Amino acid sequence: MADTRKPAQDFTLRIRRYDPESGEAPTWDQHTIKLEPHRSVLEGILQAKAKFDGSIGIRCSCRAAICGSCGVRINGQPGLACHTHLDKALATAKDGVIEVEPMGNMPIIKDLIVDMDAVHWKKVQRVTPWLLADDENMPEREHVVPRESMIDVTQSMACIQCGACVSDCLSMEVDPLFVGPAALAKAYRFVGDPRDTQHFERLKDLSEDPHGIFDCTHCFKCIEACPKGVAPMNQIMRLRRRASADHGIEDRNNGVRHEHAFTTLVRQGGLLHEAELLPRSYGGDSWFGKFHPNAGQELIDSLPVITKALLRRKVTPGAALKPHRIPKEDLKSIQRISDVIEARDERIELNLYITGYDEETEGAKEPNVAAVAGGGEDGAMPSAPGADPAGRTKE
Ligand code: SF4
Numbered sequence: 299m300a301d302t303r304k305p306a307q308d309f310t311l312r313i314r315r316y317d318p319e320s321g322e323a324p325t326w327d328q329h330t331i332k333l334e335p336h337r338s339v340l341e342g343i344l345q346a347k348a349k350f351d352g353s354i355g356i357r358c359s360c361r362a363a364i365c366g367s368c369g370v371r372i373n374g375q376p377g378l379a380c381h382t383h384l385d386k387a388l389a390t391a392k393d394g395v396i397e398v399e400p401m402g403n404m405p406i407i408k409d410l411i412v413d414m415d416a417v418h419w420k421k422v423q424r425v426t427p428w429l430l431a432d433d434e435n436m437p438e439r440e441h442v443v444p445r446e447s448m449i450d451v452t453q454s455m456a457c458i459q460c461g462a463c464v465s466d467c468l469s470m471e472v473d474p475l476f477v478g479p480a481a482l483a484k485a486y487r488f489v490g491d492p493r494d495t496q497h498f499e500r501l502k503d504l505s506e507d508p509h510g511i512f513d514c515t516h517c518f519k520c521i522e523a524c525p526k527g528v529a530p531m532n533q534i535m536r537l538r539r540r541a542s543a544d545h546g547i548e549d550r551n552n553g554v555r556h557e558h559a560f561t562t563l564v565r566q567g568g569l570l571h572e573a574e575l576l577p578r579s580y581g582g583d584s585w586f587g588k589f590h591p592n593a594g595q596e597l598i599d600s601l602p603v604i605t606k607a608l609l610r611r612k613v614t615p616g617a618a619l620k621p622h623r624i625p626k627e628d629l630k631s632i633q634r635i636s637d638v639i640e641a642r643d644e645r646i647e648l649n650l651y652i653t654g655y656d657e658e659t660e661g662a663k664e665p666n667v668a669a670v671a672g673g674g675e676d677g678a679m680p681s682a683p684g685a686d687p688a689g690r691t692k693e
């Protein structure tokens with residue numbers, strides 16, 4: 299078969315350099331490397347290191363999207379340097395220069411190496427990342443775990459702990475204490491495992507922590523960042539539903555009521571009415587509830603943010619105080635969708651990682667192994683058919 303690979307060509311890499319111990323400000327270095335376009339950004343960095351500057355700091359090990367050590371930002375987007383082809387990186391580069399920076403939300407050790415212990419691993423430890431089994435009631439032989447339960451946790455088990463989601467988590471940017479996407483996805487791995495005996499305790503702990511599951515703002519950044527389709531935000535949503543719907547846990551920071559306020563406002567008006575959101579999150583749907591003392595306190599605490607939003611014209615006083623209006627027909631459609639969802643007996647789970655699996659069909663296929671292995675673009679790690687790297691399925 300003819301070799302269709304393209305010949306080696308020049309690529310320009312712009313690498314952010316920073317050594318905190320030097321006391322100098324960060325700088326940018328530019329190097330031109332020569333490689334085939336299907337080779338990875340990591341190979342490009344290693345060539346620059348071998349040829350031009352041995353002091354460039356980059357962490358890597360497997361070079362096959364398995365170990366999670368080469369997480370960086372390429373043209374502003376988080377990803378694995380070993381898993382990003384040079385031609386793909388060039389396609390998103392400004393002025394033909396591929397820009398490589400360290401991941402965000404973590405302190406820099408040197409150049410592209412960030413301190414994963416200081417943030418990422420500390421947060422993973424926070425969620426007790428091991429099985430808490432009932433030692434006294436151990437079965438005589440091995441635990442037999444239902445196949446569905448294992449499939450249910452496969453998505454969170456696919457995490458390679460690269461920290462790309464942590465790097466781009468918007469909530470963590472404003473609240474560094476937020477437990478964060480990777481650690482919470484790990485928490486679901488045990489909350490979804492029937493052998494673990496402390497589901498309630500785990501969920502209560504993560505609900506009541508003001509930096510726990512209700513600190514996520516649903517920005518989708520972690521879903522976009524994850525090279526393994528773990529979709530951490532989805533796992534966080536599942537933790538929330540298990541906590542509130544299955545275990546009746548009320549979180550101290552009002553997350554459940556806040557979510558309820560969101561959905562009722564959208565149902566009533568078609569769009570969010572921001573000025574109503576805060577009082578309803580505390581006082582519920584009643585008129586009297588608006589005067590809940592905690593709503594007043596929260597309003598006072600939020601004044602700096604509100605002022606900033608007004609100054610930057612993200613909100614105008616008129617738009618904030620008056621409910622937004624949408625055409626009646628559109629509102630009816632929204633309410634119809636809401637009715638359909640509310641009328642469902644069963645909850646639709648968000649685990650879309652496994653595809654091609656249908657247990658109702660006689661002779662059903664086993665779960666798609668490619669999907670379990672995680673998405674890939676270099677042939678080494680096959681993508682799930684019908685699933686994009688974010689774990690969303692395509693029709
Ligand atoms: S969806 Fe939540 S956890 Fe994910 S990046 Fe956004 S704030 Fe962070």
Ligand code: SF4
Nearest residue numbers: 457458460461463524
């Ligand atoms: S959830 Fe995805 S992005 Fe986050 S650490 Fe795991 S593999 Fe990396």
Ligand code: FES
Nearest residue numbers: 359361366368380
């Ligand atoms: S070097 Fe292992 S994931 Fe990139």
